[in-house]
Amino acid sequence: MTNLIVSRRCNQQCSYCFAGDSLASDRQRQDSTPDYISIPDFEQRLDFLDRSQIAQARFLGGEPTLHPHFAELVRRARARDKTIVVFSNGWMPKAAAAALEDLPASRCGVIVNITTMGGSAGRDGPAPASLQLRKSVLKRLGIKAQLGCNIHRPDQDLDFLTGLIIECGLKRAVRVGIAQPVLGGTNAFLLTKDYHKVGERLVQFAVRAAREGIKIELDCGFVRCMFSEEARAHLLELGADLGWRCNPIIDIDVDGRAYHCFPLAEKYWTDLGLEDTASDLREAFMRQTEPYRQAGIFKECSSCPYKIDQSCSGGCLSNTMRRFSNQPLRVHLDRSTAFHHTNRSSATSQ
Amino acid sequence: MSVDIFVTPPSISWCQDSARVIVIDESTGQAVSLSGLDAAVWTWFSLSYAYQDVLAFVQAYLNLPAEEARRQLNQGIDGWVELGLLSPEAAPPEEDR
Numbered sequence: 001m002t003n004l005i006v007s008r009r010c011n012q013q014c015s016y017c018f019a020g021d022s023l024a025s026d027r028q029r030q031d032s033t034p035d036y037i038s039i040p041d042f043e044q045r046l047d048f049l050d051r052s053q054i055a056q057a058r059f060l061g062g063e064p065t066l067h068p069h070f071a072e073l074v075r076r077a078r079a080r081d082k083t084i085v086v087f088s089n090g091w092m093p094k095a096a097a098a099a100l101e102d103l104p105a106s107r108c109g110v111i112v113n114i115t116t117m118g119g120s121a122g123r124d125g126p127a128p129a130s131l132q133l134r135k136s137v138l139k140r141l142g143i144k145a146q147l148g149c150n151i152h153r154p155d156q157d158l159d160f161l162t163g164l165i166i167e168c169g170l171k172r173a174v175r176v177g178i179a180q181p182v183l184g185g186t187n188a189f190l191l192t193k194d195y196h197k198v199g200e201r202l203v204q205f206a207v208r209a210a211r212e213g214i215k216i217e218l219d220c221g222f223v224r225c226m227f228s229e230e231a232r233a234h235l236l237e238l239g240a241d242l243g244w245r246c247n248p249i250i251d252i253d254v255d256g257r258a259y260h261c262f263p264l265a266e267k268y269w270t271d272l273g274l275e276d277t278a279s280d281l282r283e284a285f286m287r288q289t290e291p292y293r294q295a296g297i298f299k300e301c302s303s304c305p306y307k308i309d310q311s312c313s314g315g316c317l318s319n320t321m322r323r324f325s326n327q328p329l330r331v332h333l334d335r336s337t338a339f340h341h342t343n344r345s346s347a348t349s350q
Numbered sequence: 351m352s353v354d355i356f357v358t359p360p361s362i363s364w365c366q367d368s369a370r371v372i373v374i375d376e377s378t379g380q381a382v383s384l385s386g387l388d389a390a391v392w393t394w395f396s397l398s399y400a401y402q403d404v405l406a407f408v409q410a411y412l413n414l415p416a417e418e419a420r421r422q423l424n425q426g427i428d429g430w431v432e433l434g435l436l437s438p439e440a441a442p443p444e445e446d447r
Contacts, residue, residue, distance in 0.1 A: 291374040291381035299368045324374065326363035331436060332401045333354040333427050
């Protein structure tokens with residue numbers, strides 16, 4: 001799995017965004033990274049996917065559909081027989097929606113991340129016209145669109161998603177993610193102390209969603225202990241896709257930098273080489289991060305049997321790494337008393 | 351009085367878990383898991399306790415005579431130095447002395 005960042009621009013400002021820090025910091029540095037991938041660079045990314053034997057072209061941003069030649073990018077990926085996967089917030093230009101609308105559902109999926117119907121710009125209440133625009137896009141995409149949601153607050157409401165899925169005729173599944181901290185970043189994220197509460201609420205949501213034939217799918221960064229044994233069994237009965245994983249996703253930026261993932265982008269990245277494959281990059285990132293993977297997001301993780309047998313990753317590595325301190329530890333080793341004591345002993349024995 | 355001062359190199363970071371302390375050296379990719387007395391001693395030093403305080407804790411922890419506690423403590427610290435988790439603190443520049 002590899003995500004291709006085609007646009008560094010976004011039309012939202014979600015407080016929990018994993019990419020926001022990376023993109024904003026580049027802007028603050030005023031580097032020369034362009035906002036959008038060029039067509040020749042995109043062809044190089046497709047070469048990379050071919051080399052890596054990856055069948056999907058996964059479009060990421062920013063908001064990827066803002067790319068001025070988005071339809072052309074899709075056309076070129078389809079010319080290589082790639083299945084198109086787009087990660088969008090749903091506020092997409094009409095031309096982009098049309099390009100996706102024309103594709104068969106078997107070769108196109110759009111993950112539409114929606115935290116509130118109004119979007120992050122609508123804190124004072126969504127403008128009705130904006131809501132209608134978003135809904136109209138979703139209706140056009142229909143079964144090709146799957147809603148996703150990033151949980152960044154323990155009391156976050158998910159129930160509006162089921163109504164939206166039914167109203168717009170979307171895929172009957174919700175991809176649920178946990179907002180994770182960007183290493184060294186400033187984004188909003190779910191605190192680990194709230195994980196258990198979120199787990200309980202998620203089970204309740206899954207039960208209600210299942211009544212409408214809607215399943216939940218867990219994204220990376222979840223931990224097994226968020227749910228009781230009974231809750232896990234119940235979720236599986238409801239058809240939920242459960243996973244407790246954290247692996248290098250490989251996000252490739254517009255400028256050719258390949259990241260372990262967005263949350264760890266500042267620390268683990270490399271320039272994409274012309275002969276690199278996704279396996280090469282994944283192995284290199286795994287080697288680099290391996291020492292930290294002994295720990296997890298909770299202090300109990302390193303002793304947990306599920307972590308030890310690797311059936312649970314222990315949560316998001318970026319969250320785990322925040323637990324590490326690199327404050328200098330100073331040790332004054334005093335050897336003198338032992339020396340004096342020996343002298344005293346010697347003196348006594350004489 | 352013979353005092354050696356050691357400090358963790360910049361490449362070292364650590365995290366306190368419920369049953370261990372995990373120490374990582376990014377320069378080598380090495381991870382060391384400290385448990386039992388080692389984890390306790392690391393934690394005490396990380397809380398800025400002085401050597402004599404840590405020595406007293408070790409003595410109480412292991413219920414040992416002072417000299418044996420000192421031997422074990424110093425042996426442990428020397429072991430960390432050998433592993434590269436600690437290195438001798440660089441002398442300050444001449445004008446700072």
